[in-house]
Amino acid sequence: MNNDIAKVLYTDEQIQKRIGELADQLSEEYKDKNPLILCVLTGGVLFTVDLIKKMDIMAQMDFIDVSTYFGGTETTGELKLIHDMTADVKGRNVLITEDIVDSGRTLQYMIDLLKSRGAKSVKTVSMLNKPEGREFDVNVEYYGFLVPNEFLVGYGLDYKGYYRNLPYVGVLKPSVYSEK
Numbered sequence: 001m002n003n004d005i006a007k008v009l010y011t012d013e014q015i016q017k018r019i020g021e022l023a024d025q026l027s028e029e030y031k032d033k034n035p036l037i038l039c040v041l042t043g044g045v046l047f048t049v050d051l052i053k054k055m056d057i058m059a060q061m062d063f064i065d066v067s068t069y070f071g072g073t074e075t076t077g078e079l080k081l082i083h084d085m086t087a088d089v090k091g092r093n094v095l096i097t098e099d100i101v102d103s104g105r106t107l108q109y110m111i112d113l114l115k116s117r118g119a120k121s122v123k124t125v126s127m128l129n130k131p132e133g134r135e136f137d138v139n140v141e142y143y144g145f146l147v148p149n150e151f152l153v154g155y156g157l158d159y160k161g162y163y164r165n166l167p168y169v170g171v172l173k174p175s176v177y178s179e180k
């Protein structure tokens with residue numbers, strides 16, 4: 001698996017250090033707000049788990065799966081609610097946790113959905129932020145790292161469902177796309 005990676009952008013160590021900083025900031029902001037931490041499946045899981053373990057406050061966790069990518073490297077533009085959350089968000093302070101914000105389409109959809117369901121506040125923390133890809137005017141209040149407009153894998157991010165379990169973020173070798 002590691003042989004398929006052309007270059008590493010962020011190591012496990014760099015990621016964990018940055019998550020510690022984000023967790024401190026978020027614990028301060030949300031300490032008396034009983035946040036609902038809403039993890040976007042599947043890619044957001046690794047980041048969310050590491051983040052909440054470092055947040056020293058009362059918080060609840062839920063999951064939602066909204067998908068625009070169907071296994072390749074290109075977005076289809078179509079968006080589907082694959083798995084809805086179970087919590088009632090009315091009056092809640094919701095913190096969306098994402099792996100990466102690219103076009104912003106997924107985030108825009110979720111913010112609209114949460115507001116229409118009566119959330120008191122909606123903010124986002126994304127491990128990675130790819131501002132060059134942006135097509136929707138969404139606010140990413142917190143993020144780990146700014147990344148260039150390249151297709152990345154690892155630390156939750158997949159190619160055809162694989163590479164999510166890499167502990168670092170990297171760029172795939174072009175040969176991987178042509179082979180599989």
Ligand code: 5GP
Pocket residue numbers: 043068069075098099100101102103104105106107130150151152153157158159
């Ligand atoms: P957006 O809706 O902002 O365009 O895209 C959000 C989703 O697209 C992310 O949660 C992620 O699943 C996927 N995505 C965006 N950029 C990348 C990337 O560089 N690599 C991978 N593997 N997925 C990406």
Ligand code: MG
Pocket residue numbers: 040041042043044098099100
């Ligand atoms: Mg995602």
